[in-house]
Structure formats: structure tokens, C-alpha cells
Amino acid sequence: MATINIGGNNQDRFYRYKMPKLISKIEGKGNGIKTVVPNMSDIARSLSRPPTYPTKFFGCELGAQVKCDEKTDRYIVNGAHEAARLQELLDVFIKKFVLCAGCNNPETDLIIIGKNNSQKIIRDCKACGQRTDVDMRHKLVTYILKYPPTPPKSKGTKKDKKTKKGEDDEQASPTAKGSSEEGTDDELTRRIEAEAASLPTADEYRDDDDWVLDTSAEAVAKRTKEFSKLLLDESGSDEESGDPYEQLDKWLEKHATSASSNDIYKKIKELGIAKETDQFLQNPDDQRALLGATEVLVSEHKDLFESKIVCSILMGYYQNDLLEEEVFQAWLEGDSSKTYRNLFKRNASVSYVDAAINQDIRNKAKPFAKCILFIQKYF
Structure with missing residues (x-):
């Protein structure tokens, strides 16, 4: 209706x-x-x-x-x-x-x-x-x-209310059968109050020794130490805390001579960086930091210092949306180019490896640049 x-x-x-x-x-x-x-x-x-x-x-x-x-x-x-x-x-x-x-x-x-x-x-x-x-x-x-209307229900005087309350107190318990007020609001209220009264009080459970907290300097220091140990046990080590990019940087420093490109990619995925592609796409400096970490890894690991492997690493970044074409091209041109200086704000003047090594790595990455151009042209 x-x-x-x-x-x-x-x-x-x-x-x-x-x-x-x-x-x-x-x-x-x-x-x-x-x-x-x-x-x-x-x-x-x-x-x-x-x-x-x-x-x-x-x-x-x-x-x-x-x-x-x-x-x-x-x-x-x-x-x-x-x-x-x-x-x-x-x-x-x-x-x-x-x-x-x-x-x-x-x-x-x-x-x-x-x-x-x-x-x-x-x-x-x-x-x-x-x-x-x-x-x-x-x-x-x-x-x-x-034909007057039905008079509204009277609210009653205080005396009436007291009399009514006394009558309610004298009635049978809420659980008694046959009550004429079964199901009413007053009955529900009485039932709740009766059940609440039957609940044990806090004093029945209280143990004074458990409720006392030692606030002395020794006790506080002990609790702090235990809490710190608990945090370390849950996280594994100090290296696992903090920003995921800092964790990646520390991990690369620690595994510079042993990590393969697959290991690097797995670590990136483990830190959740691969899931944050939107943040990467919006922040060229973070992509430059990733390339810088790759420079360090390649320069310190002779097995990786090959054009084929460098291109493979870059292709992995590209396919997983960790690296934009614009960022890669600016990095390929070098820090002396105007494009490089305009694109990178925070990392424009940062040197991750020697200039000669950096140039050598970029030379080994040029086949990947040709691959990008091919993709742009036909796809």
C-alpha cells in the first residue's frame, strides 16, 4: 500500500x-x-x-x-x-x-x-x-x-508506581509457568535481572596476586626484554622489519654473490613488492632503485655479468610490471642525459656502482632495448 x-x-x-x-x-x-x-x-x-x-x-x-x-x-x-x-x-x-x-x-x-x-x-x-x-x-x-476518544493511558503518580513495583516484586519468579505477563517487556526485564543476579561476581574469581602489576624499573626492563624477544621470534630477525624496499636492499647486499635472477624475483614476490605494481608505476625513483640494486648484484656476481642474463633480468621486471619503458630508456641513456635528470628526482645523483661498470651493464642491456622497440612496433 x-x-x-x-x-x-x-x-x-x-x-x-x-x-x-x-x-x-x-x-x-x-x-x-x-x-x-x-x-x-x-x-x-x-x-x-x-x-x-x-x-x-x-x-x-x-x-x-x-x-x-x-x-x-x-x-x-x-x-x-x-x-x-x-x-x-x-x-x-x-x-x-x-x-x-x-x-x-x-x-x-x-x-x-x-x-x-x-x-x-x-x-x-x-x-x-x-x-x-x-x-x-x-x-x-x-x-x-x-463520542469522546478513548482516554490516553495515564502515566500514574509516584505512589502508583511504587505500589506497582511492590506488586511486581511479590509476583512469582520469571520462570514460573502460567504467568499472565509471559512475553511482555516487563517480564523480559525481570528475567534478565534475575539471570544477572545469579551470575558470579568478580570477587569470586579475583586473585589479588594476579591483579597486582609490578611497576619497578627492573620489572619494566624485564618485560621490555621479553616483548622484544617475542617480536624477533615472530618476525625472524631485525632485517624482516621496516620498508619492503629496504628489506630488498639488505637482502641483495647479503646475497650479492649467491643469488640468481630467479632468487631475486622470488624475494621481490615474497616481500609483496610485485603486488604493488601501481606504486611502482607511479614512482620512477623506486624503479631506479631497483635497477641500482640490480647493478650492484650484477657487478658483484661474475656469472650474471653477461648480456643474455642482464636482459633476462630486465625482461622479468618488465613482464611483471616492475619496470616502465620510460624509466628503462632514461636509465639506458645515463645520468648525463636531460631525460634522466627530469625523470628521477630522488635518485638522480645516486651512484650505485662505478661509472665504467654502470656503462658496461647498460651496454649489455641494449638488446633488451631493441626487444622493447620490437614489442612497441608490432604489439
């Missing part, structure tokens, strides 16, 4: 106060034609008003007879009336007999005060606490005074 804001309040964008959209059904013909509102009970429930009130209001505004049969849940207005027209009248009813005149909130109760000719109908707002008068000149007022 479609819902709308109560009273057509367009400012209530989140539909906090909503009601079903009025539906009308025209029945009969000629003088017997009539309009039935099938969902009047649902609308009235949303407004916290008896369904007879808005139905009688339609009759007063349209000058038509109405019929309210609460047993069959049929609310009828004589004549043919479109749903849009009845919805407009319903909004007027809501404004006059539902919405608080102070805060424009629909959370109100109708209360009749006074006696005889001095009776008044007021809207008691549960949202802001204001009590605002209803226009006593409207024809519906006579019907409301004759």
Missing part, C-alpha cells in the same frame, strides 16, 4: 510520520451512488484517531450523509467523490484535529476538559508537550463530544 506524509508535510523527507494513501471506491448508480473508503481503518490507526472521526468530517465538509459500520469495517460517504478530493479534505482534518499547533507534529491525543457547556477539546502533543485548542466552531466537535 502506497504511503504519504501525514498532512502532506513536504518537509518530512524521510517519512518519519506516514500514513496510507486514501483509496476511494464508488459503488451503486443514480440516487444510490456512494463512495466507500476501504482503508479508512488503516488511515485512522496512523493518525491515532477513531475511523469515525475523519468519515464524519467528510460528511460535514461535503454536506453528505455518512455511514460507519465498525463491525464490517465499512466507512461510506453518500455521493460520488474522487480519492484526490477526499485526500484534500483528510489533510484539512489532520491540520484541525491531529497536528500540534505548536510544533506541527502528529503525535497528539485528543483530550476533553471541562464540563457541560464549558467543555473544550485540546490536542495534547507528546513531542513538544504543548496543549493546543481545537476550533470548537466546527460541526465535528459536537460528534466528538458525544
Whole structure:
């Protein structure tokens, strides 16, 4: 069923106060034609008003007879009336007999005060606490005074609350069968409180020796030493902490004479550097550092100092997105080129090996450069 804001309040964008959209059904013909509102009970429930009130209001505004049969849940207005027209009248009813005149909130109760000719109908707002008068000149007022709404539930005095609390304490335990309040909020509260009372207290478990913490300098130093040892045991060694690129650099220094190109690649993958290709692509200096580490490794390992192996290492970097073409070309041109100085900011002046060795390594890498050009041209 479609819902709308109560009273057509367009400012209530989140539909906090909503009601079903009025539906009308025209029945009969000629003088017997009539309009039935099938969902009047649902609308009235949303407004916290008896369904007879808005139905009688339609009759007063349209000058038509109405019929309210609460047993069959049929609310009828004589004549043919479109749903849009009845919805407009319903909004007027809501404004006059539902919405608080102070805060424009629909959370109100109708209360009749006074006696005889001095009776008044007021809207008691549960949202802001204001009590605002209803226009006593409207024809519906006579019907409301004759058939008053059900009085709202009284909150009770402090004495009543104490009496009620005493009665609750004298009742059977929450687990007793046949309780008339089984399943209610009060019953659930009592059950929770009873179970909480049966739980052991902290004193039952407390061991004073366990709760005392030695804060002396010796004790603190001992705990620090144990904690440091634990960290080293979990990480393996000091070399395993810190930035992954620093770890790679230390590893290359340690295994400069024994590591193969496959070992280097496996170590890169192990450190998770291979997974961070986006960072590599965005940072030429890190790629230059990788090439520098490769220079050191190749220069210190004679088995690697061959054009075929150097190209194989570079191809591995390239295929795994560890090395950009632009970075490789700048490195190949050397640190004296303008491209090199413009591309590398942090590592532009860093020398990883002697200039002569560096030039020799770059010469051995030239076949790889031709391979890159071939790929660019045909792929």
C-alpha cells in the first residue's frame, strides 16, 4: 500500500510520520451512488484517531450523509467523490484535529476538559508537550463530544508506581509457568535481572596476586626484554622489519654473490613488492632503485655479468610490471642525459656502482632495448 506524509508535510523527507494513501471506491448508480473508503481503518490507526472521526468530517465538509459500520469495517460517504478530493479534505482534518499547533507534529491525543457547556477539546502533543485548542466552531466537535476518544493511558503518580513495583516484586519468579505477563517487556526485564543476579561476581574469581602489576624499573626492563624477544621470534630477525624496499636492499647486499635472477624475483614476490605494481608505476625513483640494486648484484656476481642474463633480468621486471619503458630508456641513456635528470628526482645523483661498470651493464642491456622497440612496433 502506497504511503504519504501525514498532512502532506513536504518537509518530512524521510517519512518519519506516514500514513496510507486514501483509496476511494464508488459503488451503486443514480440516487444510490456512494463512495466507500476501504482503508479508512488503516488511515485512522496512523493518525491515532477513531475511523469515525475523519468519515464524519467528510460528511460535514461535503454536506453528505455518512455511514460507519465498525463491525464490517465499512466507512461510506453518500455521493460520488474522487480519492484526490477526499485526500484534500483528510489533510484539512489532520491540520484541525491531529497536528500540534505548536510544533506541527502528529503525535497528539485528543483530550476533553471541562464540563457541560464549558467543555473544550485540546490536542495534547507528546513531542513538544504543548496543549493546543481545537476550533470548537466546527460541526465535528459536537460528534466528538458525544463520542469522546478513548482516554490516553495515564502515566500514574509516584505512589502508583511504587505500589506497582511492590506488586511486581511479590509476583512469582520469571520462570514460573502460567504467568499472565509471559512475553511482555516487563517480564523480559525481570528475567534478565534475575539471570544477572545469579551470575558470579568478580570477587569470586579475583586473585589479588594476579591483579597486582609490578611497576619497578627492573620489572619494566624485564618485560621490555621479553616483548622484544617475542617480536624477533615472530618476525625472524631485525632485517624482516621496516620498508619492503629496504628489506630488498639488505637482502641483495647479503646475497650479492649467491643469488640468481630467479632468487631475486622470488624475494621481490615474497616481500609483496610485485603486488604493488601501481606504486611502482607511479614512482620512477623506486624503479631506479631497483635497477641500482640490480647493478650492484650484477657487478658483484661474475656469472650474471653477461648480456643474455642482464636482459633476462630486465625482461622479468618488465613482464611483471616492475619496470616502465620510460624509466628503462632514461636509465639506458645515463645520468648525463636531460631525460634522466627530469625523470628521477630522488635518485638522480645516486651512484650505485662505478661509472665504467654502470656503462658496461647498460651496454649489455641494449638488446633488451631493441626487444622493447620490437614489442612497441608490432604489439
